[in-house]
Amino acid sequence: MSDILDIRDLTLAFKGHRGLTEVLHGISLRIAAGERVALVGESGSGKSVTARIILGLLQETGSARVAGQVAFDGRDIMAMHPRDRAALRGTEMSMIFQDPTSSLNPTFTIGRQFAEVMHRRAPRLSRTACNARATEMLEEVSIPDPARVLDAYPFQLSGGMNQRVMIAMALVNHPKLLLADEPGTALDVSVQAQTLRLMHDLVEDHGTAVLFISHNLGVVREFADRVYVIYRGRIVEEGATDAVFHAPGHAYTRALMDAVPRITGVGLPEVPEVSDAFLAPMVRHGSAS
Amino acid sequence: MSLLRINGVSKTFQTAGGPVHAVRDVSLEVAQGECLAVVGESGSGKTTLANMILGILAPSAGEIVFGGTPLTDRRSPAQRRAIQLVQQNPLSALNPKRSVGGSVRLGLDVYGIGTRAERWARVEAALEEVGLPADMRRRGPAALSGGQRQRVGIARALACEPDLVVLDEPTSALDVLVQARVLRLLNDLRRKKGLTYVFITHDLAVVRNVADRVAVFKSGRLEEIGPTERIFSAPEQPYTRALIGAVPVVDDAELKLRNTLAEAP
Ligand SMILES: Nc1ncnc2c1ncn2[C@@H]1O[C@H](COP(=O)(O)OP(=O)(O)OP(=O)(O)O)[C@@H](O)[C@H]1O
Ligand SMILES: Nc1ncnc2c1ncn2[C@@H]1O[C@H](COP(=O)(O)OP(=O)(O)OP(=O)(O)O)[C@@H](O)[C@H]1O
Ligand SMILES: [Mg+2]
Ligand SMILES: [Mg+2]
Numbered sequence: 310m311s312d313i314l315d316i317r318d319l320t321l322a323f324k325g326h327r328g329l330t331e332v333l334h335g336i337s338l339r340i341a342a343g344e345r346v347a348l349v350g351e352s353g354s355g356k357s358v359t360a361r362i363i364l365g366l367l368q369e370t371g372s373a374r375v376a377g378q379v380a381f382d383g384r385d386i387m388a389m390h391p392r393d394r395a396a397l398r399g400t401e402m403s404m405i406f407q408d409p410t411s412s413l414n415p416t417f418t419i420g421r422q423f424a425e426v427m428h429r430r431a432p433r434l435s436r437t438a439c440n441a442r443a444t445e446m447l448e449e450v451s452i453p454d455p456a457r458v459l460d461a462y463p464f465q466l467s468g469g470m471n472q473r474v475m476i477a478m479a480l481v482n483h484p485k486l487l488l489a490d491e492p493g494t495a496l497d498v499s500v501q502a503q504t505l506r507l508m509h510d511l512v513e514d515h516g517t518a519v520l521f522i523s524h525n526l527g528v529v530r531e532f533a534d535r536v537y538v539i540y541r542g543r544i545v546e547e548g549a550t551d552a553v554f555h556a557p558g559h560a561y562t563r564a565l566m567d568a569v570p571r572i573t574g575v576g577l578p579e580v581p582e583v584s585d586a587f588l589a590p591m592v593r594h595g596s597a598s
Numbered sequence: 599m600s601l602l603r604i605n606g607v608s609k610t611f612q613t614a615g616g617p618v619h620a621v622r623d624v625s626l627e628v629a630q631g632e633c634l635a636v637v638g639e640s641g642s643g644k645t646t647l648a649n650m651i652l653g654i655l656a657p658s659a660g661e662i663v664f665g666g667t668p669l670t671d672r673r674s675p676a677q678r679r680a681i682q683l684v685q686q687n688p689l690s691a692l693n694p695k696r697s698v699g700g701s702v703r704l705g706l707d708v709y710g711i712g713t714r715a716e717r718w719a720r721v722e723a724a725l726e727e728v729g730l731p732a733d734m735r736r737r738g739p740a741a742l743s744g745g746q747r748q749r750v751g752i753a754r755a756l757a758c759e760p761d762l763v764v765l766d767e768p769t770s771a772l773d774v775l776v777q778a779r780v781l782r783l784l785n786d787l788r789r790k791k792g793l794t795y796v797f798i799t800h801d802l803a804v805v806r807n808v809a810d811r812v813a814v815f816k817s818g819r820l821e822e823i824g825p826t827e828r829i830f831s832a833p834e835q836p837y838t839r840a841l842i843g844a845v846p847v848v849d850d851a852e853l854k855l856r857n858t859l860a861e862a863p
Pocket of ligand 3: 743
């Protein structure tokens with residue numbers, strides 16, 4: 310029972326002009342302390358909303374109807390006061406958002422935003438100490454010129470630089486749980502590898518658990534201990550990374566694996582018709598962990 | 599014939615901390631109907647180059663020639679319609695106050711594409727082509743997933759019936775099945791309508807399967823450019839080799855190719 314995150318039967322619907330749109334149909338997912346778990350699947354299947362529920366953000370959105378159990382470190386996130394949930398964000402759990410512009414403030418310099426994040430954990434940290442620590446973190450994510458980046462506004466940085474800034478900010482307070490939503494999409498493969506190594510070390514050194522959301526199955530294979538596959542708001546397969554990659558059991562997982570473009574240049578994959586088999590019951594691989 | 603010619607183009611940004619040389623003396627050509635991939639280091643000037651092709655930024659030096667005519671920062675509506683951009687960052691690319699269908703329709707209205715009566719049908723068809731249900735057009739961008747927004751960006755660019763599309767990480771938020779569908783759509787349009795693409799991406803496996811030629815960037819410079827086949831089998835620059843040697847892969851044939859490149863001198 311050392312789960313840092315335990316989600317059971319989570320459902321989500323959005324209220325729109327034409328009634329409710331159901332998005333999550335009862336998903337269950339758990340992450341042990343220090344475990345690296347990947348969530349992969351279809352675009353629009355519910356990965357980012359799941360992360361936003363864990364963070365306690367969607368519960369505060371008027372149009373969202375959230376139900377089910379979400380326990381973080383033994384605490385019931387669903388029953389928590391919004392103020393207490395807010396206190397967890399950026400300290401005990403942090404998130405790398407899929408879209409850097411949605412979490413970086415366009416009107417403040419990176420240095421100022423970095424200090425704000427550090428002050429959530431250590432309110433008295435001096436300006437020089439903040440700067441030194443931020444510089445160190447930016448170096449760790451392969452930012453070649455940290456001084457320039459700390460003085461810059463987000464629009465003055467490239468897509469991948471903003472993404473690395475967010476990664477550095479998410480790691481600086483050593484959270485217990487890191488929610489990483491497509492953290493490497495704007496990074497070249499060398500920087501991506503470096504960043505993954507950094508996340509890996511963090512997990513080892515500080516026992517941080519990671520929920521890793523990614524469409525890049527090659528990266529998932531290298532990074533994750535365990536994988537959940539999601540399709541249209543349902544988990545369709547779960548298991549140790551090796552098991553899922555070597556013996557994908559669900560039709561959707563198999564279609565996904567077959568469609569990964571290869572650097573050997575065998576041509577674009579065929580796109581299978583959406584099949585009823587994609588809606589078949591979940592496949593669970595023997596509980597290895 | 600080359601549709602796009604980039605002649606000795608540089609871009610320097612003046613910032614509080616001094617000048618930033620984002621693009622340094624880059625020259626390259628893109629033929630009509632070609633797909634040129636632009637890959638390389640993060641921060642190497644790819645998006646800056648895209649913005650110059652679109653006329654969003656003016657080069658500090660050099661010129662950009664499109665269809666034989668040098669482009670200035672005052673472009674005719676026809677020139678603007680002819681070159682479309684799919685932005686790297688889908689959220690900032692879409693107006694939060696407009697429905698996503700409205701965003702797609704805007705281009706049709708501005709450039710007078712189709713009759714007024716048929717424009718909504720065109721919007722819905724454009725969305726369906728990228729795998730989005732037609733009725734999603736009424737939603738705002740905040741009510742879409744990352745990959746759905748990215749596809750709206752692609753639908754919007756294609757709906758303008760451009761000649762050249764600059765795609766800046768157009769499929770980074772898509773699962774591989776939806777990605778394959780979108781890439782096939784782009785290929786079909788190239789074949790049927792002779793569209794030309796500048797395809798910026800970090801995904802080398804995608805490059806291997808869609809591009810005719812590849813341009814490799816590092817620190818604002820063009821490191822190397824050549825046919826896709828050659829870049830992957832015999833990269834000339836150590837940087838290119840390192841890049842391909844670091845791609846995360848899923849099968850053994852790929853692993854073998856990657857290791858050969860990583861081991862080569
Ligand atoms: N408006 C600006 N003001 C100052 N510097 C800028 C501006 N826009 C870009 N830069 C700088 O120019 C360089 C190139 O940025 P660009 O966005 O073109 O990179 P990129 O190759 O697209 O990278 P990525 O793969 O990370 O998206 C970076 O060092 C960036 O900080
Ligand atoms: N505010 C909203 N109102 C209505 N539907 C919404 C809203 N926000 C998200 N959705 C829908 O919920 C579904 C799940 O969205 P989510 O962002 O979790 O997808 P995702 O799995 O992260 O996809 P991607 O890989 O494309 O980022 C999507 O189909 C999306 O259209
Ligand atoms: Mg998402
Ligand atoms: Mg860019």
